[in-house]
Amino acid sequence: xxxxxxxxxxxxxxxxxxxxxxxxxxxxxxxxxxxxxxxxxxxxxxxxxxxxxxxxxxxxxxxxxxxxxxxxxxxxxxxxxxxxxxxxxxxxxxxxxxxxxxxxxxxxxxxxxxxxxxxxxxxxxxxxxxxxxxxxxxxxxxxxxxxxxxxxxxxxxxxxxxxxxxxxxxxxxxxxxxxxxxxxxxxxxxxxxxxxxxxxxxxxxxxxxxxxxxxxxxxxxxxxxxxxxxxxxxxxxxxxxxxxxxxxxxxxxxxxxxxxxxxxxxxxxxxxxxxxxxxxxxxxxxxxxxxxxxxxxxxxxxxxxxxxxxxxxxxxxxxxxxxxxxxxxxxxxxxxxxxxxxxxxxxxxxxxxxxxxxxxxxxxxxxxxxxxxxxxxxxxxxxxxxxxxxxxxxxxxxxxxxxxxx
Numbered sequence: 001x002x003x004x005x006x007x008x009x010x011x012x013x014x015x016x017x018x019x020x021x022x023x024x025x026x027x028x029x030x031x032x033x034x035x036x037x038x039x040x041x042x043x044x045x046x047x048x049x050x051x052x053x054x055x056x057x058x059x060x061x062x063x064x065x066x067x068x069x070x071x072x073x074x075x076x077x078x079x080x081x082x083x084x085x086x087x088x089x090x091x092x093x094x095x096x097x098x099x100x101x102x103x104x105x106x107x108x109x110x111x112x113x114x115x116x117x118x119x120x121x122x123x124x125x126x127x128x129x130x131x132x133x134x135x136x137x138x139x140x141x142x143x144x145x146x147x148x149x150x151x152x153x154x155x156x157x158x159x160x161x162x163x164x165x166x167x168x169x170x171x172x173x174x175x176x177x178x179x180x181x182x183x184x185x186x187x188x189x190x191x192x193x194x195x196x197x198x199x200x201x202x203x204x205x206x207x208x209x210x211x212x213x214x215x216x217x218x219x220x221x222x223x224x225x226x227x228x229x230x231x232x233x234x235x236x237x238x239x240x241x242x243x244x245x246x247x248x249x250x251x252x253x254x255x256x257x258x259x260x261x262x263x264x265x266x267x268x269x270x271x272x273x274x275x276x277x278x279x280x281x282x283x284x285x286x287x288x289x290x291x292x293x294x295x296x297x298x299x300x301x302x303x304x305x306x307x308x309x310x311x312x313x314x315x316x317x318x319x320x321x322x323x324x325x326x327x328x329x330x331x332x333x334x335x336x337x338x339x340x341x342x343x344x345x346x347x348x349x350x351x352x353x354x355x356x357x358x359x360x361x362x363x364x365x366x367x368x369x370x371x372x373x374x375x376x377x378x379x380x381x382x383x384x385x386x387x388x389x390x391x392x393x394x395x396x397x398x399x400x401x402x403x404x405x406x
Contacts, residue, residue: 019337020386024222024376025172025200025316026341031224031269031377038226038265041065048258049247058260065263072270073233075210081232081250082263086199086219089232090120092243092253093195093215094166097234098128098135099241101163101193108163112138112156115359116146116176118197121166122355138162144361145310146176148183157190164193164215169201169208173356173372174305175316177205184212193238199230203273203280203377204313214238218270220262224377225269229262276377284375285314287384291373294388295319299395305357305370317373320362321395324369325405329398333371336390341372368402 021029041061046054048062070077083089094111101108113125125137138156141149148167156162165187167178180196187194195215196208199222208216215238220229234240234253246255295302295317305318321329326342333340342354357367373387 018386019339020383020390021339021378022373022375022383022387023339023341024379025175025372025374027221027227028224028376029378030221030226031272033272034220034225034265034269037065037268038261041264042261044260048260049249062258062260062263065260065267068267069231069263069270072267072274073207073216075233078251079233079235081234081253082258083230083232083254084228085221085230086118086197086217087120087230089217089219089230090118090166090197091124092232092240093217093234094121094124094164095128095131096240096243096253097164097193097195097215097238098125099132100239102132102134103241104239105163106134107161109134110136110138110161110163112140112153112162112165112192114142114148114167114178115139116142116171116173116356117166117168118172118199121168121197125166135163140165140167142176142359145306146171146174146356146360147311148178150182150186153183154186157186157192160190160192162187162190162192164195166195166197169196169198170205170313171356172200173316173354174318174360175200175204175312175314175374176306177201177311177313179311180208181212184208201313202270203277204284204315210235220266220269223269223273225266226262229259229266231266273377280377281314284379287375287379287381288314288317290381290384291317291387294384295391298388298391305360315375317375319371319373320367321369321371321398323402324395324398325402326368326370326398328401329369329371329394332394332397333387333390336386336394338387338390340387341374342370369398 044058044061046058048059066077070080098111111125113121128135140153143149167183170177184194193214196213197217199219202223214235216233218231221227240253243253244255249255301322303320306312353364354367
């Protein structure tokens with residue numbers, strides 16, 4: 001018996017080769033070099049912590065991967081803490097570091113996070129009050145472009161209580177880019193550690209200087225590695241509270257047997273991403289410009305969340321179609337062969353009012369009809385054409401639904 005979904009290539013009913021994949025911000029396509037590295041490393045037997053010959057061979061493969069990652073990021077290998085992904089890296093950076101900072105200095109009773117940060121950062125910061133009443137989360141407001149308000153940030157840092165401050169390099173929903181050097185200039189006089197979630201920025205924006213940040217989170221599946229691997233880069237002086245106990249691997253911050261196959265895949269994907277970054281940025285920005293032009297030709301009332309001259313990564317086109325129902329628009333586009341989203345893919349598949357857009361000053365009514373189109377290393381003109389062909393009818397029908405329930 002033939003499986004219909006497998007036969008058509010996708011749940012939406014359109015053969016995969018004819019679909020437009022415009023959801024790279026959720027997860028990009030695995031790179032062949034990462035797949036090959038993973039498969040090759042997965043054949044190596046032995047625990048990399050074992051001292052016998054097989055263990056030493058496994059350790060050599062792991063060491064090669066970690067050395068490559070460190071070299072590509074321009075840091076000593078000892079700064080790397082391998083994780084299961086960006087969410088775990090963010091959790092360690094916020095929770096474990098806040099607890100470590102408090103233990104080292106009892107006056108460090110707060111963490112500060114950008115209002116538009118990923119839920120892995122904001123929810124973790126807010127959860128600290130449940131672990132210890134001594135730590136409270138402070139939310140840093142942004143302007144209509146999603147950029148942190150310098151005066152407000154300075155005010156929140158002025159009392160010296162903030163142990164760690166976090167702001168994403170690139171916002172996962174809109175693509176807005178933060179000026180981390182300016183943020184560091186505000187934080188340094190108060191001894192506040194600076195963390196950035198760079199998950200969405202790698203390959204699309206310059207990584208920050210290590211003079212400006214103390215911790216940086218990365219995720220494999222955003223750059224073409226498999227799901228299940230990430231990295232937290234942390235300077236050696238960063239204080240960590242106990243996050244997990246066991247064998248004391250990775251500076252005692254994250255115990256457990258290291259996954260050499262995922263580390264090898266991550267290293268391969270990171271190398272390809274950084275080596276191709278310059279030419280890929282030019283190509284992807286060209287596709288984004290074509291998307292913007294085509295959308296405006298179809299619907300002059302469409303509102304782009306970020307103007308083209310706003311600080312942004314360039315691989316995300318976030319647009320709001322007034323009067324349209326977002327859920328209906330996503331369903332109708334999917335039916336016509338377009339993979340897209342309304343925002344973050346980290347809310348258990350539930351479309352809901354966007355905290356990011358609310359923080360940027362949009363009401364729920366103004367944010368209705370939001371659509372995130374995100375590009376990546378496999379994106380082509382074909383993807384743009386499929387979206388632009390599907391949009392007119394999908395938008396018309398989504399607006400009809402919006403009128404019924406508006």
